């Protein structure tokens with residue numbers, strides 16, 4: 001049944017958090033704390049990537065749970081121009097260990113993300129869900145293996 005199936009949603013958005021690095025750090029900390037709590041309750045797993053300009057996020061879980069969560073996320077003034085890249089059924093979770101993994105600006109993946117954005121001339125329409133998915137998955141798996149994932 002559609003509602004019981006696992007889905008994965010991938011989106012990009014523009015950062016609207018301003019201020020110095022302390023302010024940004026605090027806001028991201030707040031986002032992660034609420035995400036991890038509510039996602040755990042809703043059976044959602046995933047990853048959030050941030051650099052100065054953009055967020056990229058992956059949410060995995062039941063269709064209606066993702067919808068409910070994403071409706072709240074979309075209304076959040078800390079970002080804007082939320083663009084869905086992918087929303088499709090999946091066989092298995094790829095981020096099963098994380099209620100919300102985090103890849104921040106200092107991480108190699110976020111730097112690669114910045115380069116990918118530059119290469120696509122910051123045109124969101126030229127970035128695919130697959131690019132975001134591969135980037136986050138490979139970096140989080142590598143970090144998990146060498147146990148150096150900074151959260």
Ligand SMILES: Cc1cc2nc3c(=O)[nH]c(=O)nc-3n(C[C@H](O)[C@H](O)[C@H](O)COP(=O)(O)O)c2cc1C
Nearest residue numbers: 031034035038039055057069072073076078079100
């Ligand atoms: C980039 C970004 C990602 C977010 N990711 C999640 C998330 O994965 N799960 C979640 O419950 N809230 C997430 N939030 C926070 C929600 O927007 C919202 O503040 C939170 O769910 C609490 O909902 P409420 O303000 O309606 O009580 C995110 C916010 C931003 C800006």
